[in-house]
Amino acid sequence: MLKVSIVVPVYNAGRYIEMCAPSLLRQTLGEDAYEVIYVDDGSTDDSAQRLDQLAAQHPHVRVIHQENSGWPGKPRNVGVREARGEYVQFVDQDDELTPGALEHLHRMASRNGSDIVLGKVVGTMAGPSNVFKRTVERCTVEDAPLMESLTPHKMFRRDFLLAHDLRFPEGPVRLE
Template sequence: MIFTVAIPVYNDQNTIRDCLDSVVNQTVGEDKLEIICVNDGSTDKSGNILDEYMSKYKFIKVIHQQNSGAPGRPRNKAIEAATGDYIYFLDGDDYLGPEALEKMEEKIVQYQSDIIIGRYEGINRGVPVAVFKKNPDCFSFPGSNALFTMSAQKLFKRELLIKHNIRFPEHFSLGEDQPFMIQAYAYSNSIALVKDYPCYYLTNHQTIGRVQLTKKPLSGESFMFRIEETLASIELLNLEIDKKRLIFFHYWERIMEVELSALISKSFLIEDKIFIFNKLKKMLDKYQYLDYYQQFSSRHKLLLRLIEKGQLEDLISFWYAEKQPGNMVVQHGKVYPKPELAYNLALH
């Protein structure tokens, strides 16, 4: 079994050695490794460091290209160049635990899963944990909470990506993982977890010489790219209509819990908040959410109705009313929110 580790690199001169060393020293051994580094037009010494490693290790391949401004194109280049049975996407400022690929290989042998997610360890940042707590070691995507980890730092069967032509969008730079992941999850036979070993170290470097993409301020348009592209990707899935509706339902569940929270709590400009809210309103209509409306919880139904029928201030009023004592009322044994539109929608 051969593992391709794909690493997009842009101005990572301060971290790329640690990253590469963590792969070179994997306990699976060099005969099972293929490392493809795509230098995305770095202006620091990253390219020289990559060439140095390539000259030293025969299983490292380096591709130099002009800057694309996002990880999507370098990752796609790596998919096309890969020859391994499985491919892992590693960022140049992160690194793997020494036994990461060995632990994942054990899950492949045990379950033959198309996707393996290794436990994350955060360095100066939080990491996804819900998927490891709420699922067995091997599970199917439908009915799971897999969409609460949508980053590409996972191990994928390369045949899955090739067969279904699953690639990263190349025209935006934040959240481009989401359209890729929704397709990979949807077409996967199963997902396996490594719960008991820190496979991937996700870092937030305080001084790395550049601003990490995830730390740059977001515009409303940039925020919505990921959502619009992901919903469009679901619409294009070559699956039966009932399966697609289930995936739409799961993704809107994520939007209710993650993206709406970011909309309300993050420091967007007010015009960006309004832009996002109005775009979400259009997306509900475009993708006919009423076709799978009955599957949502009562709270999610109310949030969806507030987006459909109300304005941004109605959503924010309800959001904060939930969190403050005295902002809910009880009638006939049922609890209703006090804000006017939320109350009327909940009542009916």
């Protein structure tokens, strides 16, 4: 079994594919330990071809093409269903990971038997949240400001998502 599956919903990503993909392909975890699953949500630009080219060049990259759903929820759910990793890391088409991100997150998840691991996030739109001020090995919503980060950009144990039937809403839902 793979350690991690990265799930990336894609719709008309254009140049963002070339910005995001290198960070996903150069992970220190090792190509034999993870996969990248792009779920193309019926793109009308050249995203599908760009993704197919990536998959042809990198054996640990898969592309799933589907009809447009209009929102990232369905592509994420499809990615979870198709994932072969013990953990699933959600990444958006315009995100980037540091080279050691998967290795560090998976190591922490394994060490603690975690269902969810929240990595440090750096953004360009707002200052850092209190949730990223220090590394915490184990916590709950009662003892950490986890509600400050309600985005899906986390690493989840796949069996945890499946056992609890945790799915993203499909359809027009903002901030899913």
